[in-house]
Amino acid sequence: MVNERAVDRIGSGLVYGAAANVLWGVFPLYFLLLAPAGAFEIVAWRVLFSLAFCALALTVTRSWRSFGALLRRRRVVLTMGLAGALIYVNWQTYVLGTLAGRVVETALGYFTMPLVTALLGVLVLHERLRRMQWVALALGGAAVLVIALGYGEVPWIAIVLALSFGAYGLVKRRVRDDVDAPSGLALETLWLAPVAVVQLVVVSVTSGLVFGTAGWVNTVLLMLAGVVTAVPLLLFASAARRLPLTVLAVVQYIVPVLQFVIGVWVLHEPMPLERWLGFGIVWLALVVFTVDLLRSRRPVSHESLTIAT
Known part of the structure:
Protein backbone atom coordinates (compact mmCIF):
# COMPACT_ATOMS: atom_id res chain seq x y z
CA MET A 1 0.00 0.00 0.00
CA VAL A 2 2.81 2.43 0.88
CA ASN A 3 4.58 1.70 -2.40
CA GLU A 4 1.35 2.17 -4.36
CA ARG A 5 0.79 5.53 -2.69
CA ALA A 6 4.36 6.55 -3.46
CA VAL A 7 3.94 5.56 -7.11
CA ASP A 8 0.65 7.48 -7.34
CA ARG A 9 2.28 10.50 -5.72
CA ILE A 10 5.20 10.46 -8.16
CA GLY A 11 2.83 9.89 -11.09
CA SER A 12 0.68 12.87 -10.21
CA GLY A 13 3.83 14.91 -9.56
CA LEU A 14 5.10 14.12 -13.04
CA VAL A 15 1.77 15.19 -14.53
CA TYR A 16 1.80 18.49 -12.62
CA GLY A 17 5.48 19.09 -13.42
CA ALA A 18 5.09 18.27 -17.11
CA ALA A 19 1.99 20.48 -17.39
CA ALA A 20 3.77 23.42 -15.75
CA ASN A 21 6.84 23.11 -17.93
CA VAL A 22 4.89 22.63 -21.16
CA LEU A 23 2.99 25.84 -20.40
CA TRP A 24 6.25 27.69 -19.73
CA GLY A 25 7.75 26.17 -22.87
CA VAL A 26 5.06 27.53 -25.19
CA PHE A 27 5.19 31.02 -23.69
CA PRO A 28 6.87 32.43 -26.86
CA LEU A 29 3.75 31.64 -28.89
CA TYR A 30 1.52 33.31 -26.30
CA PHE A 31 3.57 36.50 -26.19
CA LEU A 32 3.70 36.68 -29.99
CA LEU A 33 -0.11 36.50 -30.05
CA LEU A 34 -0.21 39.72 -28.00
CA ALA A 35 1.02 41.81 -30.95
CA PRO A 36 0.82 44.68 -31.66
CA ALA A 37 1.41 45.25 -27.93
CA GLY A 38 5.09 45.91 -27.21
CA ALA A 39 7.29 44.23 -24.63
CA PHE A 40 7.05 46.98 -22.02
CA GLU A 41 3.26 47.15 -22.17
CA ILE A 42 2.99 43.34 -22.04
CA VAL A 43 5.15 43.04 -18.94
CA ALA A 44 3.33 45.89 -17.19
CA TRP A 45 -0.05 44.22 -17.75
CA ARG A 46 1.46 40.90 -16.74
CA VAL A 47 2.48 42.35 -13.38
CA LEU A 48 -0.87 44.02 -12.70
CA PHE A 49 -3.07 41.11 -13.79
CA SER A 50 -0.85 38.68 -11.87
CA LEU A 51 -1.41 40.80 -8.77
CA ALA A 52 -5.16 40.76 -9.43
CA PHE A 53 -5.13 36.98 -9.85
CA CYS A 54 -3.18 36.56 -6.61
CA ALA A 55 -5.69 38.80 -4.80
CA LEU A 56 -8.50 36.57 -6.10
CA ALA A 57 -6.61 33.42 -5.06
CA LEU A 58 -6.02 34.79 -1.56
CA THR A 59 -9.72 35.63 -1.31
CA VAL A 60 -10.92 32.21 -2.48
CA THR A 61 -8.52 30.40 -0.14
CA ARG A 62 -9.22 32.83 2.71
CA SER A 63 -5.51 33.49 3.10
CA TRP A 64 -5.57 37.26 3.58
CA ARG A 65 -4.86 36.96 7.31
CA SER A 66 -1.71 34.89 6.75
CA PHE A 67 -0.69 37.23 3.92
CA GLY A 68 -1.14 40.19 6.24
CA ALA A 69 1.09 38.46 8.77
CA LEU A 70 3.77 38.19 6.07
CA LEU A 71 3.53 41.92 5.43
CA ARG A 72 4.47 42.55 9.06
CA ARG A 73 7.73 40.59 8.63
CA ARG A 74 10.14 43.22 7.39
CA ARG A 75 12.86 40.76 6.34
CA VAL A 76 10.45 38.73 4.25
CA VAL A 77 8.94 41.81 2.60
CA LEU A 78 12.32 43.29 1.69
CA THR A 79 13.61 39.95 0.43
CA MET A 80 10.56 39.53 -1.79
CA GLY A 81 11.10 43.06 -3.06
CA LEU A 82 14.56 42.09 -4.24
CA ALA A 83 13.13 38.90 -5.74
CA GLY A 84 10.53 41.01 -7.52
CA ALA A 85 13.21 43.24 -9.05
CA LEU A 86 15.08 40.20 -10.35
CA ILE A 87 11.97 38.55 -11.77
CA TYR A 88 11.08 41.84 -13.45
CA VAL A 89 14.46 41.89 -15.21
CA ASN A 90 13.90 38.26 -16.23
CA TRP A 91 10.37 38.81 -17.53
CA GLN A 92 11.26 41.98 -19.41
CA THR A 93 14.34 40.46 -21.02
CA TYR A 94 12.43 37.33 -21.99
CA VAL A 95 9.57 39.20 -23.67
CA LEU A 96 11.97 41.59 -25.42
CA GLY A 97 13.95 38.63 -26.74
CA THR A 98 10.83 36.80 -27.88
CA LEU A 99 9.33 39.77 -29.73
CA ALA A 100 12.73 40.54 -31.28
CA GLY A 101 12.81 37.12 -32.93
CA ARG A 102 15.45 35.67 -30.61
CA VAL A 103 13.55 32.76 -29.07
CA VAL A 104 16.48 30.43 -29.66
CA GLU A 105 18.67 32.71 -27.58
CA THR A 106 16.12 32.70 -24.76
CA ALA A 107 16.23 28.90 -24.92
CA LEU A 119 28.25 28.74 -10.35
CA LEU A 120 26.42 31.30 -8.21
CA GLY A 121 26.26 28.71 -5.46
CA VAL A 122 30.05 28.56 -5.52
CA LEU A 123 30.60 32.32 -5.71
CA VAL A 124 27.91 33.44 -3.26
CA LEU A 125 27.26 30.49 -0.95
CA HIS A 126 30.79 29.05 -1.12
CA GLU A 127 29.44 25.64 -2.07
CA ARG A 128 31.83 22.96 -3.26
CA LEU A 129 31.31 21.36 -6.64
CA ARG A 130 32.37 17.90 -7.69
CA ARG A 131 34.78 17.36 -10.55
CA MET A 132 32.06 16.53 -13.09
CA GLN A 133 30.14 19.65 -12.14
CA TRP A 134 33.22 21.75 -12.88
CA VAL A 135 33.51 19.98 -16.23
CA ALA A 136 29.89 20.88 -16.98
CA LEU A 137 30.48 24.53 -16.06
CA ALA A 138 33.58 24.68 -18.27
CA LEU A 139 31.63 23.22 -21.19
CA GLY A 140 28.85 25.75 -20.64
CA GLY A 141 31.34 28.62 -20.74
CA ALA A 142 32.91 27.21 -23.89
CA ALA A 143 29.48 27.00 -25.54
CA VAL A 144 28.71 30.67 -24.86
CA LEU A 145 32.16 31.61 -26.21
CA VAL A 146 31.62 29.58 -29.40
CA ILE A 147 28.24 31.20 -30.03
CA ALA A 148 29.63 34.68 -29.29
CA LEU A 149 32.58 34.23 -31.66
CA GLY A 150 30.34 32.79 -34.37
CA TYR A 151 27.86 35.65 -34.20
CA GLY A 152 30.36 38.38 -33.50
CA GLU A 153 28.40 39.47 -30.42
CA VAL A 154 27.79 38.32 -26.88
CA PRO A 155 24.42 36.51 -26.37
CA TRP A 156 23.31 39.07 -23.82
CA ILE A 157 19.70 37.93 -23.70
CA ALA A 158 20.72 34.39 -22.72
CA ILE A 159 23.23 35.65 -20.15
CA VAL A 160 20.82 38.12 -18.53
CA LEU A 161 18.07 35.47 -18.35
CA ALA A 162 20.36 32.91 -16.75
CA LEU A 163 21.96 35.37 -14.30
CA SER A 164 18.71 37.06 -13.24
CA PHE A 165 17.04 33.72 -12.70
CA GLY A 166 20.01 32.29 -10.83
CA ALA A 167 20.11 35.32 -8.53
CA TYR A 168 16.33 35.08 -8.10
CA GLY A 169 16.71 31.48 -6.93
CA LEU A 170 19.36 32.47 -4.40
CA VAL A 171 17.19 35.26 -2.99
CA LYS A 172 14.12 33.01 -2.75
CA ARG A 173 16.14 30.45 -0.78
CA ARG A 174 16.23 32.92 2.12
CA VAL A 175 12.44 32.79 2.52
CA ARG A 176 11.62 29.36 1.12
CA ASP A 177 10.14 28.17 4.43
CA ASP A 178 8.15 31.36 5.01
CA VAL A 179 6.31 32.06 1.74
CA ASP A 180 4.12 29.79 -0.37
CA ALA A 181 3.77 30.19 -4.15
CA PRO A 182 0.61 32.40 -4.29
CA SER A 183 1.78 34.66 -1.45
CA GLY A 184 5.25 34.91 -2.95
CA LEU A 185 3.94 35.97 -6.35
CA ALA A 186 1.55 38.40 -4.65
CA LEU A 187 4.39 40.05 -2.71
CA GLU A 188 6.64 40.25 -5.75
CA THR A 189 3.98 41.78 -7.99
CA LEU A 190 2.86 44.12 -5.20
CA TRP A 191 6.38 45.55 -5.18
CA LEU A 192 6.35 45.80 -8.98
CA ALA A 193 2.88 47.34 -9.34
CA PRO A 194 4.12 50.99 -9.12
CA VAL A 195 6.80 50.22 -11.72
CA ALA A 196 4.15 48.69 -13.99
CA VAL A 197 1.89 51.73 -13.65
CA VAL A 198 4.75 54.11 -14.49
CA GLN A 199 5.68 51.89 -17.41
CA LEU A 200 2.13 52.03 -18.78
CA VAL A 201 2.08 55.82 -18.44
CA VAL A 202 5.34 56.11 -20.38
CA VAL A 203 4.10 53.76 -23.10
CA SER A 204 0.81 55.69 -23.30
CA VAL A 205 2.63 59.00 -23.76
CA THR A 206 5.28 57.77 -26.19
CA ASN A 218 -6.10 40.84 -28.00
CA THR A 219 -7.65 42.48 -24.92
CA VAL A 220 -8.69 39.12 -23.44
CA LEU A 221 -5.25 37.62 -24.10
CA LEU A 222 -3.60 40.55 -22.33
CA MET A 223 -5.98 40.16 -19.39
CA VAL A 231 -1.18 28.68 -13.14
CA PRO A 232 2.12 27.03 -14.14
CA LEU A 233 3.72 28.33 -10.94
CA LEU A 234 1.01 26.67 -8.85
CA LEU A 235 1.25 23.45 -10.89
CA PHE A 236 5.00 23.43 -10.34
CA ALA A 237 4.54 23.96 -6.61
CA SER A 238 2.28 20.90 -6.54
CA ALA A 239 4.87 18.90 -8.45
CA ALA A 240 7.63 20.02 -6.07
CA ARG A 241 5.72 18.56 -3.12
CA ARG A 242 5.46 15.16 -4.81
CA LEU A 243 8.69 14.61 -6.76
CA PRO A 244 12.31 14.10 -5.72
CA LEU A 245 14.12 17.31 -6.59
CA THR A 246 16.58 15.49 -8.85
CA VAL A 247 13.64 14.32 -10.97
CA LEU A 248 12.15 17.81 -10.86
CA ALA A 249 15.42 19.24 -12.18
CA VAL A 250 15.35 16.93 -15.20
CA VAL A 251 11.68 17.71 -15.94
CA GLN A 252 12.66 21.39 -16.14
CA TYR A 253 14.52 20.74 -19.40
CA ILE A 254 11.12 20.53 -21.12
CA VAL A 255 11.05 24.34 -21.15
CA PRO A 256 14.19 25.18 -23.16
CA VAL A 257 13.63 22.16 -25.44
CA LEU A 258 10.18 23.45 -26.42
CA GLN A 259 11.51 27.00 -26.80
CA PHE A 260 14.31 25.73 -29.02
CA VAL A 261 11.86 23.74 -31.17
CA ILE A 262 9.55 26.76 -31.50
CA GLY A 263 12.43 29.07 -32.38
CA VAL A 264 13.98 26.78 -35.01
CA TRP A 265 11.08 24.86 -36.56
CA VAL A 266 8.07 27.13 -35.97
CA LEU A 267 9.55 30.63 -36.18
CA HIS A 268 12.41 29.58 -38.50
CA GLU A 269 15.12 31.54 -36.71
CA PRO A 270 18.58 31.16 -38.29
CA MET A 271 20.76 28.31 -37.01
CA PRO A 272 24.22 28.59 -38.60
CA LEU A 273 26.87 25.98 -37.90
CA GLU A 274 28.46 27.84 -34.98
CA ARG A 275 25.12 28.08 -33.20
CA TRP A 276 24.48 24.34 -33.64
CA LEU A 277 27.99 23.70 -32.33
CA GLY A 278 27.42 25.96 -29.32
CA PHE A 279 24.12 24.31 -28.47
CA GLY A 280 25.73 20.90 -28.91
CA ILE A 281 28.31 21.79 -26.28
CA VAL A 282 25.55 23.09 -23.96
CA ARG A 297 21.10 12.74 -5.63
CA ARG A 298 22.27 16.00 -4.09
CA PRO A 299 19.40 18.02 -2.62
CA VAL A 300 18.47 21.06 -4.67
CA SER A 301 16.14 23.87 -3.60
CA HIS A 302 13.00 23.84 -5.72
CA GLU A 303 12.97 27.65 -5.70
CA SER A 304 16.28 27.56 -7.56
CA LEU A 305 14.71 25.34 -10.22
CA THR A 306 11.54 27.23 -10.97
CA ILE A 307 11.48 28.75 -14.43
CA ALA A 308 10.85 32.49 -14.22
CA THR A 309 9.43 33.25 -17.63
Missing part, protein backbone atom coordinates in the same frame (compact mmCIF):
# COMPACT_ATOMS: atom_id res chain seq x y z
CA LEU A 108 20.02 29.08 -24.55
CA GLY A 109 19.51 31.13 -21.38
CA TYR A 110 17.31 28.46 -19.83
CA PHE A 111 19.52 25.62 -21.02
CA THR A 112 22.45 27.21 -19.18
CA MET A 113 20.34 28.11 -16.13
CA PRO A 114 21.31 25.05 -14.03
CA LEU A 115 24.98 25.71 -14.73
CA VAL A 116 24.71 29.38 -13.77
CA THR A 117 22.81 28.45 -10.60
CA ALA A 118 25.62 26.07 -9.65
CA SER A 207 3.59 55.24 -28.47
CA GLY A 208 0.10 54.70 -27.15
CA LEU A 209 -1.38 51.72 -25.33
CA VAL A 210 -2.62 48.78 -27.37
CA PHE A 211 -4.86 47.39 -24.59
CA GLY A 212 -8.51 47.79 -25.58
CA THR A 213 -7.71 49.09 -29.07
CA ALA A 214 -6.72 45.96 -31.04
CA GLY A 215 -9.90 43.92 -30.76
CA TRP A 216 -11.49 41.87 -28.03
CA VAL A 217 -9.26 38.83 -28.61
CA LEU A 224 -5.11 36.46 -19.18
CA ALA A 225 -1.46 37.34 -18.51
CA GLY A 226 -2.07 36.96 -14.79
CA VAL A 227 -3.61 33.52 -15.13
CA VAL A 228 -0.89 32.44 -17.58
CA THR A 229 1.75 33.53 -15.08
CA ALA A 230 0.22 32.02 -11.95
CA TRP A 283 23.63 19.84 -24.30
CA LEU A 284 26.78 17.87 -23.56
CA ALA A 285 27.32 20.00 -20.45
CA LEU A 286 23.75 19.33 -19.33
CA VAL A 287 24.17 15.59 -19.83
CA VAL A 288 27.29 15.65 -17.65
CA PHE A 289 25.60 17.85 -15.05
CA THR A 290 22.38 15.80 -14.95
CA VAL A 291 24.11 12.42 -14.76
CA ASP A 292 26.27 13.67 -11.90
CA LEU A 293 23.18 15.11 -10.16
CA LEU A 294 21.21 11.87 -10.48
CA ARG A 295 24.14 9.74 -9.32
CA SER A 296 24.77 11.89 -6.25
Whole structure:
Protein backbone atom coordinates (compact mmCIF):
# COMPACT_ATOMS: atom_id res chain seq x y z
CA MET A 1 0.00 0.00 0.00
CA VAL A 2 2.81 2.43 0.88
CA ASN A 3 4.58 1.70 -2.40
CA GLU A 4 1.35 2.17 -4.36
CA ARG A 5 0.79 5.53 -2.69
CA ALA A 6 4.36 6.55 -3.46
CA VAL A 7 3.94 5.56 -7.11
CA ASP A 8 0.65 7.48 -7.34
CA ARG A 9 2.28 10.50 -5.72
CA ILE A 10 5.20 10.46 -8.16
CA GLY A 11 2.83 9.89 -11.09
CA SER A 12 0.68 12.87 -10.21
CA GLY A 13 3.83 14.91 -9.56
CA LEU A 14 5.10 14.12 -13.04
CA VAL A 15 1.77 15.19 -14.53
CA TYR A 16 1.80 18.49 -12.62
CA GLY A 17 5.48 19.09 -13.42
CA ALA A 18 5.09 18.27 -17.11
CA ALA A 19 1.99 20.48 -17.39
CA ALA A 20 3.77 23.42 -15.75
CA ASN A 21 6.84 23.11 -17.93
CA VAL A 22 4.89 22.63 -21.16
CA LEU A 23 2.99 25.84 -20.40
CA TRP A 24 6.25 27.69 -19.73
CA GLY A 25 7.75 26.17 -22.87
CA VAL A 26 5.06 27.53 -25.19
CA PHE A 27 5.19 31.02 -23.69
CA PRO A 28 6.87 32.43 -26.86
CA LEU A 29 3.75 31.64 -28.89
CA TYR A 30 1.52 33.31 -26.30
CA PHE A 31 3.57 36.50 -26.19
CA LEU A 32 3.70 36.68 -29.99
CA LEU A 33 -0.11 36.50 -30.05
CA LEU A 34 -0.21 39.72 -28.00
CA ALA A 35 1.02 41.81 -30.95
CA PRO A 36 0.82 44.68 -31.66
CA ALA A 37 1.41 45.25 -27.93
CA GLY A 38 5.09 45.91 -27.21
CA ALA A 39 7.29 44.23 -24.63
CA PHE A 40 7.05 46.98 -22.02
CA GLU A 41 3.26 47.15 -22.17
CA ILE A 42 2.99 43.34 -22.04
CA VAL A 43 5.15 43.04 -18.94
CA ALA A 44 3.33 45.89 -17.19
CA TRP A 45 -0.05 44.22 -17.75
CA ARG A 46 1.46 40.90 -16.74
CA VAL A 47 2.48 42.35 -13.38
CA LEU A 48 -0.87 44.02 -12.70
CA PHE A 49 -3.07 41.11 -13.79
CA SER A 50 -0.85 38.68 -11.87
CA LEU A 51 -1.41 40.80 -8.77
CA ALA A 52 -5.16 40.76 -9.43
CA PHE A 53 -5.13 36.98 -9.85
CA CYS A 54 -3.18 36.56 -6.61
CA ALA A 55 -5.69 38.80 -4.80
CA LEU A 56 -8.50 36.57 -6.10
CA ALA A 57 -6.61 33.42 -5.06
CA LEU A 58 -6.02 34.79 -1.56
CA THR A 59 -9.72 35.63 -1.31
CA VAL A 60 -10.92 32.21 -2.48
CA THR A 61 -8.52 30.40 -0.14
CA ARG A 62 -9.22 32.83 2.71
CA SER A 63 -5.51 33.49 3.10
CA TRP A 64 -5.57 37.26 3.58
CA ARG A 65 -4.86 36.96 7.31
CA SER A 66 -1.71 34.89 6.75
CA PHE A 67 -0.69 37.23 3.92
CA GLY A 68 -1.14 40.19 6.24
CA ALA A 69 1.09 38.46 8.77
CA LEU A 70 3.77 38.19 6.07
CA LEU A 71 3.53 41.92 5.43
CA ARG A 72 4.47 42.55 9.06
CA ARG A 73 7.73 40.59 8.63
CA ARG A 74 10.14 43.22 7.39
CA ARG A 75 12.86 40.76 6.34
CA VAL A 76 10.45 38.73 4.25
CA VAL A 77 8.94 41.81 2.60
CA LEU A 78 12.32 43.29 1.69
CA THR A 79 13.61 39.95 0.43
CA MET A 80 10.56 39.53 -1.79
CA GLY A 81 11.10 43.06 -3.06
CA LEU A 82 14.56 42.09 -4.24
CA ALA A 83 13.13 38.90 -5.74
CA GLY A 84 10.53 41.01 -7.52
CA ALA A 85 13.21 43.24 -9.05
CA LEU A 86 15.08 40.20 -10.35
CA ILE A 87 11.97 38.55 -11.77
CA TYR A 88 11.08 41.84 -13.45
CA VAL A 89 14.46 41.89 -15.21
CA ASN A 90 13.90 38.26 -16.23
CA TRP A 91 10.37 38.81 -17.53
CA GLN A 92 11.26 41.98 -19.41
CA THR A 93 14.34 40.46 -21.02
CA TYR A 94 12.43 37.33 -21.99
CA VAL A 95 9.57 39.20 -23.67
CA LEU A 96 11.97 41.59 -25.42
CA GLY A 97 13.95 38.63 -26.74
CA THR A 98 10.83 36.80 -27.88
CA LEU A 99 9.33 39.77 -29.73
CA ALA A 100 12.73 40.54 -31.28
CA GLY A 101 12.81 37.12 -32.93
CA ARG A 102 15.45 35.67 -30.61
CA VAL A 103 13.55 32.76 -29.07
CA VAL A 104 16.48 30.43 -29.66
CA GLU A 105 18.67 32.71 -27.58
CA THR A 106 16.12 32.70 -24.76
CA ALA A 107 16.23 28.90 -24.92
CA LEU A 108 20.02 29.08 -24.55
CA GLY A 109 19.51 31.13 -21.38
CA TYR A 110 17.31 28.46 -19.83
CA PHE A 111 19.52 25.62 -21.02
CA THR A 112 22.45 27.21 -19.18
CA MET A 113 20.34 28.11 -16.13
CA PRO A 114 21.31 25.05 -14.03
CA LEU A 115 24.98 25.71 -14.73
CA VAL A 116 24.71 29.38 -13.77
CA THR A 117 22.81 28.45 -10.60
CA ALA A 118 25.62 26.07 -9.65
CA LEU A 119 28.25 28.74 -10.35
CA LEU A 120 26.42 31.30 -8.21
CA GLY A 121 26.26 28.71 -5.46
CA VAL A 122 30.05 28.56 -5.52
CA LEU A 123 30.60 32.32 -5.71
CA VAL A 124 27.91 33.44 -3.26
CA LEU A 125 27.26 30.49 -0.95
CA HIS A 126 30.79 29.05 -1.12
CA GLU A 127 29.44 25.64 -2.07
CA ARG A 128 31.83 22.96 -3.26
CA LEU A 129 31.31 21.36 -6.64
CA ARG A 130 32.37 17.90 -7.69
CA ARG A 131 34.78 17.36 -10.55
CA MET A 132 32.06 16.53 -13.09
CA GLN A 133 30.14 19.65 -12.14
CA TRP A 134 33.22 21.75 -12.88
CA VAL A 135 33.51 19.98 -16.23
CA ALA A 136 29.89 20.88 -16.98
CA LEU A 137 30.48 24.53 -16.06
CA ALA A 138 33.58 24.68 -18.27
CA LEU A 139 31.63 23.22 -21.19
CA GLY A 140 28.85 25.75 -20.64
CA GLY A 141 31.34 28.62 -20.74
CA ALA A 142 32.91 27.21 -23.89
CA ALA A 143 29.48 27.00 -25.54
CA VAL A 144 28.71 30.67 -24.86
CA LEU A 145 32.16 31.61 -26.21
CA VAL A 146 31.62 29.58 -29.40
CA ILE A 147 28.24 31.20 -30.03
CA ALA A 148 29.63 34.68 -29.29
CA LEU A 149 32.58 34.23 -31.66
CA GLY A 150 30.34 32.79 -34.37
CA TYR A 151 27.86 35.65 -34.20
CA GLY A 152 30.36 38.38 -33.50
CA GLU A 153 28.40 39.47 -30.42
CA VAL A 154 27.79 38.32 -26.88
CA PRO A 155 24.42 36.51 -26.37
CA TRP A 156 23.31 39.07 -23.82
CA ILE A 157 19.70 37.93 -23.70
CA ALA A 158 20.72 34.39 -22.72
CA ILE A 159 23.23 35.65 -20.15
CA VAL A 160 20.82 38.12 -18.53
CA LEU A 161 18.07 35.47 -18.35
CA ALA A 162 20.36 32.91 -16.75
CA LEU A 163 21.96 35.37 -14.30
CA SER A 164 18.71 37.06 -13.24
CA PHE A 165 17.04 33.72 -12.70
CA GLY A 166 20.01 32.29 -10.83
CA ALA A 167 20.11 35.32 -8.53
CA TYR A 168 16.33 35.08 -8.10
CA GLY A 169 16.71 31.48 -6.93
CA LEU A 170 19.36 32.47 -4.40
CA VAL A 171 17.19 35.26 -2.99
CA LYS A 172 14.12 33.01 -2.75
CA ARG A 173 16.14 30.45 -0.78
CA ARG A 174 16.23 32.92 2.12
CA VAL A 175 12.44 32.79 2.52
CA ARG A 176 11.62 29.36 1.12
CA ASP A 177 10.14 28.17 4.43
CA ASP A 178 8.15 31.36 5.01
CA VAL A 179 6.31 32.06 1.74
CA ASP A 180 4.12 29.79 -0.37
CA ALA A 181 3.77 30.19 -4.15
CA PRO A 182 0.61 32.40 -4.29
CA SER A 183 1.78 34.66 -1.45
CA GLY A 184 5.25 34.91 -2.95
CA LEU A 185 3.94 35.97 -6.35
CA ALA A 186 1.55 38.40 -4.65
CA LEU A 187 4.39 40.05 -2.71
CA GLU A 188 6.64 40.25 -5.75
CA THR A 189 3.98 41.78 -7.99
CA LEU A 190 2.86 44.12 -5.20
CA TRP A 191 6.38 45.55 -5.18
CA LEU A 192 6.35 45.80 -8.98
CA ALA A 193 2.88 47.34 -9.34
CA PRO A 194 4.12 50.99 -9.12
CA VAL A 195 6.80 50.22 -11.72
CA ALA A 196 4.15 48.69 -13.99
CA VAL A 197 1.89 51.73 -13.65
CA VAL A 198 4.75 54.11 -14.49
CA GLN A 199 5.68 51.89 -17.41
CA LEU A 200 2.13 52.03 -18.78
CA VAL A 201 2.08 55.82 -18.44
CA VAL A 202 5.34 56.11 -20.38
CA VAL A 203 4.10 53.76 -23.10
CA SER A 204 0.81 55.69 -23.30
CA VAL A 205 2.63 59.00 -23.76
CA THR A 206 5.28 57.77 -26.19
CA SER A 207 3.59 55.24 -28.47
CA GLY A 208 0.10 54.70 -27.15
CA LEU A 209 -1.38 51.72 -25.33
CA VAL A 210 -2.62 48.78 -27.37
CA PHE A 211 -4.86 47.39 -24.59
CA GLY A 212 -8.51 47.79 -25.58
CA THR A 213 -7.71 49.09 -29.07
CA ALA A 214 -6.72 45.96 -31.04
CA GLY A 215 -9.90 43.92 -30.76
CA TRP A 216 -11.49 41.87 -28.03
CA VAL A 217 -9.26 38.83 -28.61
CA ASN A 218 -6.10 40.84 -28.00
CA THR A 219 -7.65 42.48 -24.92
CA VAL A 220 -8.69 39.12 -23.44
CA LEU A 221 -5.25 37.62 -24.10
CA LEU A 222 -3.60 40.55 -22.33
CA MET A 223 -5.98 40.16 -19.39
CA LEU A 224 -5.11 36.46 -19.18
CA ALA A 225 -1.46 37.34 -18.51
CA GLY A 226 -2.07 36.96 -14.79
CA VAL A 227 -3.61 33.52 -15.13
CA VAL A 228 -0.89 32.44 -17.58
CA THR A 229 1.75 33.53 -15.08
CA ALA A 230 0.22 32.02 -11.95
CA VAL A 231 -1.18 28.68 -13.14
CA PRO A 232 2.12 27.03 -14.14
CA LEU A 233 3.72 28.33 -10.94
CA LEU A 234 1.01 26.67 -8.85
CA LEU A 235 1.25 23.45 -10.89
CA PHE A 236 5.00 23.43 -10.34
CA ALA A 237 4.54 23.96 -6.61
CA SER A 238 2.28 20.90 -6.54
CA ALA A 239 4.87 18.90 -8.45
CA ALA A 240 7.63 20.02 -6.07
CA ARG A 241 5.72 18.56 -3.12
CA ARG A 242 5.46 15.16 -4.81
CA LEU A 243 8.69 14.61 -6.76
CA PRO A 244 12.31 14.10 -5.72
CA LEU A 245 14.12 17.31 -6.59
CA THR A 246 16.58 15.49 -8.85
CA VAL A 247 13.64 14.32 -10.97
CA LEU A 248 12.15 17.81 -10.86
CA ALA A 249 15.42 19.24 -12.18
CA VAL A 250 15.35 16.93 -15.20
CA VAL A 251 11.68 17.71 -15.94
CA GLN A 252 12.66 21.39 -16.14
CA TYR A 253 14.52 20.74 -19.40
CA ILE A 254 11.12 20.53 -21.12
CA VAL A 255 11.05 24.34 -21.15
CA PRO A 256 14.19 25.18 -23.16
CA VAL A 257 13.63 22.16 -25.44
CA LEU A 258 10.18 23.45 -26.42
CA GLN A 259 11.51 27.00 -26.80
CA PHE A 260 14.31 25.73 -29.02
CA VAL A 261 11.86 23.74 -31.17
CA ILE A 262 9.55 26.76 -31.50
CA GLY A 263 12.43 29.07 -32.38
CA VAL A 264 13.98 26.78 -35.01
CA TRP A 265 11.08 24.86 -36.56
CA VAL A 266 8.07 27.13 -35.97
CA LEU A 267 9.55 30.63 -36.18
CA HIS A 268 12.41 29.58 -38.50
CA GLU A 269 15.12 31.54 -36.71
CA PRO A 270 18.58 31.16 -38.29
CA MET A 271 20.76 28.31 -37.01
CA PRO A 272 24.22 28.59 -38.60
CA LEU A 273 26.87 25.98 -37.90
CA GLU A 274 28.46 27.84 -34.98
CA ARG A 275 25.12 28.08 -33.20
CA TRP A 276 24.48 24.34 -33.64
CA LEU A 277 27.99 23.70 -32.33
CA GLY A 278 27.42 25.96 -29.32
CA PHE A 279 24.12 24.31 -28.47
CA GLY A 280 25.73 20.90 -28.91
CA ILE A 281 28.31 21.79 -26.28
CA VAL A 282 25.55 23.09 -23.96
CA TRP A 283 23.63 19.84 -24.30
CA LEU A 284 26.78 17.87 -23.56
CA ALA A 285 27.32 20.00 -20.45
CA LEU A 286 23.75 19.33 -19.33
CA VAL A 287 24.17 15.59 -19.83
CA VAL A 288 27.29 15.65 -17.65
CA PHE A 289 25.60 17.85 -15.05
CA THR A 290 22.38 15.80 -14.95
CA VAL A 291 24.11 12.42 -14.76
CA ASP A 292 26.27 13.67 -11.90
CA LEU A 293 23.18 15.11 -10.16
CA LEU A 294 21.21 11.87 -10.48
CA ARG A 295 24.14 9.74 -9.32
CA SER A 296 24.77 11.89 -6.25
CA ARG A 297 21.10 12.74 -5.63
CA ARG A 298 22.27 16.00 -4.09
CA PRO A 299 19.40 18.02 -2.62
CA VAL A 300 18.47 21.06 -4.67
CA SER A 301 16.14 23.87 -3.60
CA HIS A 302 13.00 23.84 -5.72
CA GLU A 303 12.97 27.65 -5.70
CA SER A 304 16.28 27.56 -7.56
CA LEU A 305 14.71 25.34 -10.22
CA THR A 306 11.54 27.23 -10.97
CA ILE A 307 11.48 28.75 -14.43
CA ALA A 308 10.85 32.49 -14.22
CA THR A 309 9.43 33.25 -17.63
